[in-house]
Amino acid sequence: MHTLRTLHIVKNSVLLVLIFFGSLGALSAEPTADAGKTVFKNYCASCHAKNMKSALTGPPLANAEANWADYPREDLYAWIRNSQAMIASGHPRAVQIWNEYKPTVMTAFPNLTDEDIESTMLYIDGMAKGTYGAPAGGVVAENSAAGTQEASSNVLYYALFGLLMLLALILSRVINGLSKISAAKEGRVYQGKTLWESLTSRGMIMFTIFALIVLGGYTTVNKATDLGRQEGYAPEQPIKFSHETHAGLNKIECQYCHDGARRSKHAVIPAANTCMNCHTAIKYGSSYGTGELSKIYASVGYDPNTGKYIEDYDKMSNEDIEKIFAKWIGDQYVANNDDVTELDKVGEQLIKSEWKEIVSSLTSDVKESVAGPIEWVRIHNLPDHVYFNHSQHVSIGKVECQTCHGEVEGMAVVEQHSPLSMGWCINCHRQTEVQFADNDYYKSYAKYHEELESGDRDKVTVQDIGGLECQKCHY
DSSP: OHHHHHHHHHHHHHHHHHHHHHHHHHHHSSSSSHHHHHHHIITTTTOOOOSSSSOOSOOOOOOHHHHTTTHHHHHHHHHHHHHHHHHHHOOOOHHHHHHHHTTTTOOOOTTHHHHHHHHHHHHHHHHHHHHOOSSSOOHHHHHHHHHHHHHHHHHHHHHHHHHHHHHHHHHHHHHHHHHHHHHHHHTOOOOOHHHHHHHHHHHHHHHHHHHHHHHHHHHHHHHHTTOOOOTTOOOOOSSSSOIIIIISSSSSOOOOOGGGGGGGGOOOOOHHHHHHHHHHOOOOTTTBBTHHHHHHHHHHHHEETTEEEEETTTGOOOHHHHHHHHHHHHHHHTTTTTTOOOOHHHHHHHHHHHHHHHHHHBBBBTSSOOSSSSOOOOOOOTTTTOOHHHIIIISSOOOOOOHHOOGGOOSSOOOSSOOOHHHHHHHHHHHOOOTTTTTTTGGTHHHHHHHHHTTTTTBGGGGGGTTTTTHHHHH
């Protein structure tokens, strides 16, 4: 009788576990835009713009679903999993896309499930329409959506951990019951453990420690891989420099300011003297008036009142510097307000607030004087063991800045556009075609040149010339 009861306990415990894991499977199988964001980030973001409306290496995805509306849904799945196979089979839509975008080959993703693809379509649609992450607005909404997704994942892990604890407790009680049965058969009196004794037993403590180590290791590794590279990271800078105004509206080339990108490993942060090439003439900003330009002048020691650089500027006190810029800000306030003929209380308050901003932006715990370099906040970062050379990609590979950094010309505040992960780089190397034509750098690859000329090969990717070799990036 006791044996049957114990078997029933074990059976019910197993059923409970199966039901729970079945519910988890059903939950994970349900397509969601949050799950689609993860798929897009891991598989699609290296070639397709995340606003879904711009063309990068791959075409914009906003109308991808509508473009396949005349065909069975399974055809869209097949296209995403292996586009070249569909092209080879003569599928009309596949051939049409190939003729439009060849020779760029879409990477095959045979491991994506139907649910993965449907989730990605939900995310694409939400991003294209602006509904994903709304209505909180802008970066806050996007961060909120990301936080919701992370919180959802954490709840799943906590639930799994709780289930394992429950299972361990149930098994402990089952073992306790079996021991009692065995003792009864042998004519012994078995003193069973109480619930508290079971929870504080050596086995339970060891299991808890093991689970905490696994959970801690997972969290550490997961956070370490994201260290210094967060998509959407847009820190506040000491000067409100708008790429939208400079690169977008005024069409200034990226390499005019970031001239290191074509000739060195680093793109370099432009020195303030680069700004002064234009702003010795343009002294009143279109968005902030004197507010931000005065910070540049104060950092390099340029007196906008006289149009000359100040001698021994680095030896001047902040109080003496303040007098120069108080006059400048006040004069500009009067000159640019038609109904003001002399400095009033509003102008005096403006002088105080702008000078306070100058001091706040150009000084720190280790830099007391406003004179000196501007301490920009770094946005894009790679681990120390990763080698990346801008000139190799910009001058030799002819890679556009927007491929990695997104449409910077539309950013009022620059953010990290790409994940900058190892997988993202590898996918790019697998897909990107090397520009062999009229490129002396690749003259030594005689075999590939011959195969291209004979028609035996239609392209050469970065992967073909060693782009996936470990030592290329990890030296």
